[in-house]
Every structure is written in C-alpha cells, then in structure tokens.
Amino acid sequence: MSTSWLPCGTYHQNYAEDQSLWQTKFIKGKMILLFAILFIGIPLWADNYWMSILNTIGYTILGALGVQLLIGFCGQVTLGHAAFIAVGAYTSTLLILEVPWPQALMDFGIAYPVSIVIAAITAGVVSVIFGLPSARVKGFYLILTTMAAQFIIVDFIITQYVSQIGGRGQAFSIPPEAIKVGPFTIDSDTKVYFMMLIIVILSVTIVVNLLRSRVGRAWVAIRDNDISADVMGINVIKYKLLAFFVAGFIGGLAGAFWISNLAAISPEHFPWFWSLWLVGVILIGGVGSIHGTIFGSIFMVVVMELLQLGVMPLADIYPKLLMDFLFIKEAAFGLAICAFMIFEPNGLAYRWWQLKNYFNLWPFSY
C-alpha cells in the first residue's frame, strides 16, 4: 500500500526529488487547492452547524492520530486514549483557571497557547507512564494495562480529586474570554475551526515527518517484527515509550484544543467509550495509514450526523427513539465496524488508494 505509481515520464534526477513528499506538479497543485478550500472556501461557505461538525471531525482526527500512531504504526494496542485527552484538557483548563496569570499575558492571549503546550507535554508524560508495561507485555495484556489508564486517570484521579480543585463542583466552566490566542478570543465556531485546522495540520505534519525519518521507521519495525528490530540496533523499549509519548502529546493537544469548543468540561466528556470509538475510527479508516485516520474520522462523524438527521424526524411518530438515540448510535458504530471488518478490512484508505490508481490509468486499463 505504501507504493503508488507516478505518471508516465516522471523521472527523478536526484534522491531529494525521489523521496520528497509531493513528487509531481499535479500533486503539489492538488494540495494547494486543498489548503485553499480548507482555509478560504469552507469558512466562506459553511454556517455554524457545518463548522461545529468540522470541528468535531478535527477533534476526532487529533484523537485518532495518536491511536493510529500507537496501533497502526507501532503495534501497541491501546484502549485508554481518552484518558490522555482528558489529561490534556484538564491540564490546560486548570492552568488557565488556577494559575494567577499576569493580566498582560491574558490580554495578549499567551496564557492559552502556553497551557496547550504544557498540557500536551503533561499528557505525553502520563502516556509514557502508562506505556511502561509495554516493555514487558504485548497484545491483549497491553490492551488491559492501557484500559487501566482510563479507569485510574478519568474515573479515579480526575473525578475524585482533580474535580475538587477550586471547589467548582464536578464541571469546570470555562469563561469564554479566557480562551484567547494572540489577539483573537476563541468564541465562535469559525475561530475554533481555524485553530483546529492549524493544530490538525501541524500534528499530521509531525506524524508524517516522523514516519519518513529514523524514529518512525523504528516504530514500524517494532510493529512488524520486534525481534529483528532489536537485532538491527533499535532500542525497542525506548522507541515504544517514544511512541507513547508522541501519541499522548497529540492526545493532549486534542484535549487542550477541545476546551475552546466547550463551555465546561467534566469527566463525562472523556468516557472509556471514546477510547473505543477512536480505535473504531482507525479500523474503519484503515490501520497504518494517515489518510485512513482522516477518512475514518470524517466517515464516523458524518455518518453519526446523518443518523441523527434520519432518526429525529421519526421521533414524532415514535417518541422513544429520542431517548434511545445514544444506543442507536452505539449500535450503528458496532454495525459499521462489523461491516468494515467483513467487506473492507483494509479500511477506507485502501479504497482511496484503489480509486487513485484506477484514475491514474483511466480511461485505459493498461
């Protein structure tokens, strides 16, 4: 899957060209067009409803990217990623609410960006701590130890202790004027959208770059065959923990970013089901593919939204549907995963690859 064909007549003259990310003028143009649509087209066209959906997609991408890195690229199955997102969100919130920032820093909008960075690093470190068992255990056992992260961090530490800080009760409400990046107060969906876009592009770039350099290759080696990775001089434990760090870092970014979209955060925002959901996203999108993370996130969010659009009108006839919608959503999630496992185990990314290759040759089949 890693190979795709270049158009006829594309010959590279040096190694730099051969291993560049965007190899032809056409691809470069396509990417520029994509960025233009993302940064200019969509904000012009989309209303608040679409913006909120896009923000949800961005949040899902950020969360799933860390899971993809661990499961898809490093082979460390994790089911506790929501905990690291929660660590990011809570660290950022507490830094904004509890630290007596000088008024100048608040005014210039430095407090929130700084808190995002600190939150991401904190989440990375916490992730490493819960990644430590990976030095000893693999597969199913690692799933359970990462699940422990969820229960220890969210259900115990955050619910029982962190939530008590400041005596605010279970939910921390975030004053809208506190979320300020530079001169911009993040108070509308459009502003959240731009912030989301920048953070998502940044994280995706980081992961893509890591994967084509030394660290990422070591991760893939560990995923494919840890014994021969060891023999080739890769310090397996170090690189596993590094993967946990980067995944936690991105999870922390996701959490810290997401508080800008929330009026208040509480432990219920980070249920264990969200960890499972993120794994579902990468299964549907395609394990071991950055495209897959993005496609999976778009698919899941859009399908759930369509489901809501489809089910809600029926609630007039059968009101109980309204109450049961959460369960319908979960059932649809389960069904989607089953269907993908049976009909397209390689995920949406593989379909995308097939489509691209088909159109590379189109209209001739040779």
Next chain:
Amino acid sequence: MGETNTKTESDFLLEIEDLHMYFGKVRALQGINLKIHKGEIHSVIGPNGAGKTVMMNCINGLYSPQKGTITYEGRKINRLRPYQRAALGMARTFQKVEVFGGLTVLDNIRLGRHLHYKSGILSGSIYKGKTSKEEIEHRGFIEEQIIDLLEIQHIRHKPVGMLPYGLQKRVELARALALEPKLLILDEPLAGLNLEEVEDMARFILDINEEERWKVTCLLVEHDMGVVMDLSDHVFVLNFGNLIIDGTPAEVQNHPEVIKAYLGEEDLYATRR
C-alpha cells in the same frame, strides 16, 4: 590447525568460552569453546537440533546463556541487549526471513542502517534541514554501496512482502549489511533457494568477505555441504550441544567423528550438485 595457532590474541573478533544454555532439562549447548578470526568465513554445521541456531542467538543476545562468557573485541558482552550488540557491529539474518513485509526494499535497508542515522524526535518532526540532509546522504550510501553490490536496483521501491523468497533473503542480507557490521551472522542464508540463487548468494558472501570496502567476518550456519566446504576458512561441527571439532574444511571432511555424527555412513558431499 597449525596455522591458527600462530594467530595473536587481537586477531580474534569473538571468543566463546564454556557456553552453556539450558531450556529446562534440555541442554541445548553444553560447554562450547570457539574463536572467530577476523576477516574469515566461519561455518557452523551439525544435524538438526544440534544447537546451531541457539548458539547464534546467544552470540546475538536474543538468548542469555546460563553459563560461559562471550568476548567480542576483547570485551565481555554477556549482559548486553541485542541492540547494544548491534551497536558494536554485529548484524544477522534469520533462518526464516524476518523482513518487514509491508515496507519497501529501500525502507528495509534504511532500517538496517538505523544506528547510523542520527536525527531524533524533534528534528525528525520538522524534517526540513538536518533530517532531510541526512536522509539524502544515507540514501546515497544505500544506493551506491548496498543496492549496487547486491543487484536489487529493480525492486527498490517494491514492498518486500510481495517479492519472491530468494529476493527476500537478499533484502535481508542487504539490511544486515547496511549496519556496516564487523561480524555478520547468517543463519541458513541458502535454505530454500534454487541453484542459481544459491550461486548468487555464495558470490555475495564472498564479495562481502573479501572486498577491501567490506572485509566482514562471516559466521554462517548452513546445511549445503558443497557451499560450506567451498566458502569457509573454518568449520565448526556441533552435535547435541557439543562442539565435536573445529578446523579447516579439509580436516572436517575427513574426520571420522563428523562423518558418524552428521552424515551417517553416506558420502560427505551430500550436496545438491
């Protein structure tokens, strides 16, 4: 043996003394003593279950032996992990190919060169500048030194999992070579290859060993007697975890103990040729 006695201590790359390895009650290795000379090709032969691969795994660090010492370049390496031994210049290939099937040939070789890359997580995530320069530099080395030597230009961008077995073996050799090792451990490099591929592989092993650029000491486990006797400077014969004899191919061929243990009553040249 007369020739080997004149060697000085510094001519030994690796020395194994009284190596014992047990798996429960199974005595896989019972007191192996052997010395590996710099710049020569050594072969380990012996019937199935003799402990050949176990010995390779002990040298390599995948198993930790219960007793005995392994000395590499005058340094005791018993407690080093496999990746630390790789950093000392020890590379190996496996009996069953253990390539990274989903990655391209180039990426496999780049992975073998992991220790020579320097970029960390920060420069790697930025990529521009240091990392990209380094990637291009090493790409040059891989293309000019390894891919060219092993004649795998045509498959460099193909995923290894899709290649035929013979080429996979060659990619594995390329990957081990990318480490620029001093000691190359080849666990059955010829198993499952056809005659032409065997000849190619034997030629590569000789190239790696003899070319001024490489001069790699090789330690191979092999069953193809014809190749073993032709390639090796030195042959070790194992049986039931004991080293029966070490010597030159000529000495080994005529040793009655070897014929009895390994080949039964048949002719020694039980080769496919």
